[in-house]
Amino acid sequence: MSWILFTLLAAFSQSWRNAFQSRLSKELNVTGVTLSRFLWAGPLAAIYLWLLYYFEPVNLPSFTAYSYFFIIGASVMQIIATGLMVVLFKQKNFAIGAGLAKSEAPVSAFLGVLFFGTSLSLFGWLGVAIGAVAVFLLSCPDGFRSISFKTAIIGLACSTSFALTSLWIREASLTLSLPFPHRAAWVLFLVILLQTIALVSYLLIRDLNTLKEMFIKPKLVVMTSIASFIGSLGWFSAMSLQTVPLVKTLGQVEVFFTMLISFFWLKEGIKRKDILALILIAIAAVLVMW
Template sequence: MSWILFTCFAAFCQAWRNALQSKLSKQLNVLGVTLARFLWASPLALVYLIGLYQWQPAEIPHFAAKSYFFIGSAAVMQIVATALMVVLFKQKNFAVGAGLAKCEAPVAALLGVMFFSTTLTYLGWIGVAIGAIAIMILSSPDKIKDISLKTIMIGLACSSAFALTSLWVREASLSLNIPFPHSAAWVLFLVITLQTLMLVVYLFIRDRQTLKHMVTSHKMMVMWTSLMSFLGSLGWFSAMSLQTVPYVKTLGQIEIFFMILISTYWLKEQTRKKDMLALVLVGIAAVLVMVH
């Protein structure tokens, strides 16, 4: 049941990462905030990989063509998903889009069953469905007229991109044919490093001013964002190496609990009644996927 601990840890770190990125989005452009997620995470991933081999030696993996495809695809798709999430931070009715972006579990379940040979039990499907309902309750606006078609489309595209990222990460880890946690550590390091290189090279060519701001004016905020992102990815990648993506992402919706705590005590925002209802439903969904 290690996947449960990894998922809970990942959800906690992701809640903080999202809060930090939301603040950064007011100071940097979309690509700058996206890079903040990866910039300092790649050296941390390398340290973790080396430390893992020092603690428990294992074989160096053999990378087949499909391994390169899964790693490359996951890296690109996570950049797309993160950029779309940052765009949502800038939308007027952010909560609706963010809620749709977090509908990753049902999207991953559908895509997984259709294209990745994923299987779910009846209890698992019920848990995924209840989790999706909880997210929609959490993100629903007080007035129907507040719903923007543009925000809805961005949110759905974001959730689909995150779901594909997760599915490809799991396939990449399984394709390496080395034991856990080494397989997850290799995928984590390679995906984050590839993402960092792509974004740094692009910004160096097209927008050096953003790079300058990231390492001077906003250095500490960027470092904290990268740290929380690395720890969150470590949790997600490890959990998805051990369990199918829909179960991991449904349990991961306990991020709502951490988001409410951060919102209440750090951002000083008032908790709504529907937030508590969503939290109860997420708890039910979490129990169902844990006992499936």
């Protein structure tokens, strides 16, 4: 059941990462905020991988064509997903933006069953469905008409991008003939490394001022990277052990942490409908753990 602990760790850390990125979105452009997720997470991932080999030496991984495809695909798709989430933060408030992005769980369930050979029990599907209803309530605080068509499309694109990222990360991990957690650590390190190289190269060529700003005021950037690394470590490890739809459905407990942060740190209100959504998320979490 260690996948449950990794998922809860990931959800807690990701809620803080989203909060930090929400703050950063008021100071940096979309590319800068997206890079903040990866900039200092790479060295942390390298240290984590080194520590694993130091305490439990195993063979180096052998990569196949599928490994490269899934790692590169996940790297690119996560950059797109993170950028879309930052755009969501600019469309609505922090809690709604995170709520729209959390529809990743039902999307990953359908994509997983259709294309990745994922199978779910009746309880699993029921948990995913209830979680989807909870996300719908969070995304529509004042009714369905409260969200514009543009925001809905961005939210769907964001959740689909995150779903593909998660599915490809799991597939990449399964292609490596290494024990857990080494295989998850290798995928974590390589994905973050590729993302950092791609975004830093882009800013060096197209937007050097944004890169300079990230080093002039590093506090929020460093906090975002640390929270992102811890969250990614949790997600990558959990998805190496369990199917993506179940991990992401349980991961919706992130909304609970998000609301606490939104209320106490970002000073944004919480409505009664949000409490109902939290109850549904709790039920969904119990079902997928069962």
